[in-house]
Amino acid sequence: MPRNETVTGNRQRDFGAALLNPELPLPQGIVGPHGKNAVKRFAVYRNNVTVSLIDALAGIFPAIQRLVGESFFRDMARLYLAKEPPRSPVIFEYGGGFAAFLERFEPLARYPYLPDVARLERAWLDAFHAADADPLHPGSLGAIPPEHLAGTTFTAHPATRIVRSGFAAVSIFSASREDRALEGIKPGDAEDGLIIRPSDAVEVRRLPAGAAEFFTALIAGASLGEAAGETIARHPGFDLPSAISAMLEAGVFSGCSFGAANSEETA
Amino acid sequence: MTQSAPKSPIVETSRFPTGPLPPRAGAGLKTEHVDAILADEHRIGFLEVHAENYMGGGGPAHRALAAIRREFPLSVHGVGLSIGSEGGIDPVHLERLAGVVERYEPAMVSEHLAWSSHDAGYFNDLLPVPYNAQTLDRVVAHVSQIQDRLKRPILLENPSTYVAFEQSTMSETDFIRDIARKSGCGLLLDVNNVFVSATNHGWKPMHYLRDFPLELVEEIHLAGHAEDVDDEGDLLLIDAHDRPVADAVWKLFEIVISQAGALPTLIEWDNDVPEWPVLRREALLADAILDRLGPASLLGSRHAAE
Numbered sequence: 001m002p003r004n005e006t007v008t009g010n011r012q013r014d015f016g017a018a019l020l021n022p023e024l025p026l027p028q029g030i031v032g033p034h035g036k037n038a039v040k041r042f043a044v045y046r047n048n049v050t051v052s053l054i055d056a057l058a059g060i061f062p063a064i065q066r067l068v069g070e071s072f073f074r075d076m077a078r079l080y081l082a083k084e085p086p087r088s089p090v091i092f093e094y095g096g097g098f099a100a101f102l103e104r105f106e107p108l109a110r111y112p113y114l115p116d117v118a119r120l121e122r123a124w125l126d127a128f129h130a131a132d133a134d135p136l137h138p139g140s141l142g143a144i145p146p147e148h149l150a151g152t153t154f155t156a157h158p159a160t161r162i163v164r165s166g167f168a169a170v171s172i173f174s175a176s177r178e179d180r181a182l183e184g185i186k187p188g189d190a191e192d193g194l195i196i197r198p199s200d201a202v203e204v205r206r207l208p209a210g211a212a213e214f215f216t217a218l219i220a221g222a223s224l225g226e227a228a229g230e231t232i233a234r235h236p237g238f239d240l241p242s243a244i245s246a247m248l249e250a251g252v253f254s255g256c257s258f259g260a261a262n263s264e265e266t267a
Numbered sequence: 268m269t270q271s272a273p274k275s276p277i278v279e280t281s282r283f284p285t286g287p288l289p290p291r292a293g294a295g296l297k298t299e300h301v302d303a304i305l306a307d308e309h310r311i312g313f314l315e316v317h318a319e320n321y322m323g324g325g326g327p328a329h330r331a332l333a334a335i336r337r338e339f340p341l342s343v344h345g346v347g348l349s350i351g352s353e354g355g356i357d358p359v360h361l362e363r364l365a366g367v368v369e370r371y372e373p374a375m376v377s378e379h380l381a382w383s384s385h386d387a388g389y390f391n392d393l394l395p396v397p398y399n400a401q402t403l404d405r406v407v408a409h410v411s412q413i414q415d416r417l418k419r420p421i422l423l424e425n426p427s428t429y430v431a432f433e434q435s436t437m438s439e440t441d442f443i444r445d446i447a448r449k450s451g452c453g454l455l456l457d458v459n460n461v462f463v464s465a466t467n468h469g470w471k472p473m474h475y476l477r478d479f480p481l482e483l484v485e486e487i488h489l490a491g492h493a494e495d496v497d498d499e500g501d502l503l504l505i506d507a508h509d510r511p512v513a514d515a516v517w518k519l520f521e522i523v524i525s526q527a528g529a530l531p532t533l534i535e536w537d538n539d540v541p542e543w544p545v546l547r548r549e550a551l552l553a554d555a556i557l558d559r560l561g562p563a564s565l566l567g568s569r570h571a572a573e
């Protein structure tokens with residue numbers, strides 16, 4: 001559709017700008033009935049927009065809200081939504097930039113793990129709404145002729161996400177979501193998170209060293225042999241058999257194929 | 268070499284019951300109520316969902332809605348198409364809505380007389396438009412565009428509003444009637460919105476209903492509202508959807524039904540959502556009115572004739 005840039009085309013722009021910025025005056029032409037003022041009336045829209053979007057962010061990032069406290073979260077969410085209002089009416093996709101916002105948010109500089117916790121929460125909701133697919137059957141690899149195993153490639157399950165963190169983001173995420181104290185967690189311990197939806201429920205798991213690189217390579221299309229070789233080169237102690245059985249058990253992938261015209265259907 | 272394709276979502280392999288929304292009470296579907304609704308001996312007349320909540324690819328939300336759809340008539344209610352938008356209908360979002368409609372084959376599709384998106388972003392609220400010839404042309408074009416894409420008529424809902432525009436030259440009822448005439452859409456009459464807007468703008472709700480083209484109404488909405496005050500300290504009603512339907516709104520609903528006949532009537536409750544039995548109680552109140560006043564109504568025979 002053509003974007004209207006006429007005088008009337010600016011009316012909704014002014015209305016929208018005034019919604020997000022209470023410092024701005026009422027948009028031109030906005031009135032109450034019979035010549036009444038419309039300041040409080042317009043404030044209803046301001047309030048609806050702000051409160052509904054803060055509520056949406058609180059629903060998407062409940063672990064962050066619990067970690068920073070509700071009133072701090074709501075004040076911070078208000079700043080974020082004015083900076084980055086949703087781009088689409090699909091509100092469950094909102095907040096893609098929230099982690100980056102937290103990274104630059106000075107009052108939280110002492111809690112550098114929060115952005116990665118937010119990334120886990122965003123990935124959790126992506127996984128929740130991702131398309132359906134049956135996970136690769138755990139027996140599938142056994143059906144592949146051994147000489148073709150190294151060349152086998154995989155298709156990620158639509159829900160699969162990996163979030164790597166230089167902090168204990170997975171432990172902190174899990175504790176916050178489960179309403180547990182952070183006692184015993186060392187925030188500076190690096191953790192990699194795997195997000196999956198093997199059945200109807202989204203799960204977030206902590207990955208052993210090397211597994212995130214291994215899975216990431218496979219998701220990007222590397223063959224089993226390539227991914228294993230690269231990972232072992234960087235993590236000599238990498239337990240490849242455990243990683244393979246873990247990925248099958250967790251439903252990280254929904255399909256695999258090897259050479260020729262063969263395809264390994266999910267069962 | 269091929270890759271195994273993801274299995275088709277379960278909803279595409281099942282066939283849903285067809286048919287119109289029944290002229291009974293329905294409820295806005297909340298995820299937390301799905302099990303209670305499916306297990307309830309009282310079979311609610313229909314359920315309505317916000318289309319935007321089902322625009323993801325799959326997962327538990329779709330699994331729950333498919334289970335509901337197999338047993339109940341469904342109405343898909345869009346909140347994000349921004350029909351009043353100066354910038355046009357977002358074709359990407361229209362495709363998303365078409366996807367939901369194709370997936371669930373709902374008995375009804377409806378949207379709002381409002382806008383919610385601009386270049387700056389999506390405001391997550393139903394914002395008002397001035398009622399004049401220019402807006403009318405724009406809204407008619409957008410409704411037509413939506414109906415062309417969905418290959419079916421939609422219902423347009425009257426808004427609740429808090430401000431007016433100096434640029435308005437038409438009454439809301441004339442404006443809505445003209446949209447329906449020119450676009451061929453049906454109407455969704457939100458009786459709570461009538462009461463809220465009438466109070467906020469100093470109209471008489473009865474005058475509004477007298478002027479409203481009831482013969483084009485195919486669905487009713489009922490909801491609760493909150494009370495606030497305007498700049499002069501006068502009552503200002505807020506379309507809060509967070510409590511039971513007000514007595515005054517039930518009265519207006521009785522008047523509408525006694526004139527228009529029994530119509531599919533939705534109880535909307537979107538904030539501070541209570542347990543399912545509380546919503547069911549509201550639905551039973553609406554059913555009692557539909558049963559009592561529907562058959563003897565002035566226009567009632569047109570619905571029975573189907």
Ligand SMILES: [Fe+2]
Pocket residue numbers: 424457488535
């Ligand atoms: Fe409504």
